[in-house]
């Protein structure tokens with residue numbers, strides 16, 4: 001199967017320029033995937049209608065909510081905009097500072113890399129902070145450069161809110177969209193999944209999907225922004241399953257092995273003894289070999305899930321979990337992620353238990369091999385905590401009549417993905433986090449009761 005199918009245009013979906021309906025507006029207010037929209041920033045922008053700076057927004061433009069994105073040079077989490085970035089002289093020094101910044105390693109949906117959030121043009125001009133008008137009037141407007149608005153009176157809170165997050169996934173995948181929504185690069189596979197999920201038991205656990213739209217000549221999935229309802233969210237991306245590559249990738253690599261130097265370099269960066277002597281001499285490893293190595297280094301093989309990245313409300317971002325393997329290591333990462341807050345773990349456990357139940361009744365889940373999909377954990381200081389099932393780019397329908405258990409070992413040909421096994425391990429891991437915390441015992445028994453109740457109800 002090709003990585004992405006034919007790119008359908010919006011015409012294929014009869015969606016050209018169709019505005020969102022009230023229903024979809026209501027839906028997207030509830031939750032979303034990858035960015036954060038700043039209402040107070042919008043108000044600030046609306047007040048700054050008298051700016052006389054060259055290229056400054058007009059009155060009408062200024063009412064649009066601007067969204068800041070930063071182009072990284074490598075992949076990696078979006079780097080939070082720091083105070084000094086805003087206070088530095090913009091021309092020259094700012095560009096230099098941003099382009100040399102430690103916008104570190106890779107990129108989430110939660111957000112997955114800043115490159116992912118930028119138009120092709122932005123990607124070309126690396127290291128420039130830009131503001132994008134979120135309301136599409138149909139006119140072609142140039143992107144606003146930061147230098148035109150650098151004197152805007154952003155408060156510290158507003159600055160902190162100006163962040164995109166992308167913790168995993170491919171660069172160049174995301175664009176800002178209308179308030180509370182994002183655009184994700186078109187994937188035929190993912191569209192098909194979202195279309196089927198409209199009628200499925202999993203619907204309330206996946207991001208809102210509003211169809212396919214076209215922007216700047218490219219097709220995108222229009223999706224709810226999962227971060228939109230949070231205030232300074234903390235976000236973690238956990239990739240689910242015991243296998244992160246498709247069986248067909250394995251077959252392809254066997255038939256036509258294509259050693260890749262970029263994967264070889266990524267491997268050596270983590271473990272110089274990782275490659276075999278032959279791989280060292282050819283300075284390349286095949287994709288399945290790299291993916292299998294990643295699985296064995298991390299907790300994918302041992303626990304059926306792995307932590308991909310974390311973005312915390314203080315702006316710190318980590319994607320260096322390639323060697324986070326043991327249950328105890330994972331427990332420690334979760335504990336740090338929630339700052340020892342047992343109530344947050346309690347909310348996560350409750351939501352994960354609901355997801356587990358829904359998966360067990362989902363026709364979609366039974367009929368699909370779920371590879372490379374993540375659970376996205378989001379919480380903030382208000383006590384809001386959610387988990388969403390995201391990323392269906394490599395989730396593949398089984399032949400008619402075939403189904404998967406999702407909790408039996410994978411053997412080539414059976415297409416099992418170990419998703420449910422991983423989820424059970426994740427639940428147990430979170431229970432350990434909570435039982436090692438102060439209120440642990442109490443809460444774990446609550447979860448047990450919840451499971452028992454659901455089982456009884458199901459009989």
Ligand code: I3P
Nearest residue numbers: 106169170244245263266287291294372394
């Ligand atoms: C990447 C990660 C991605 C994978 C990508 C890998 O490795 O496993 O899931 O994309 O393959 O390089 P890492 O996490 O170590 O950066 P897919 O899931 O789409 O296969 P790619 O380089 O072929 O895009």
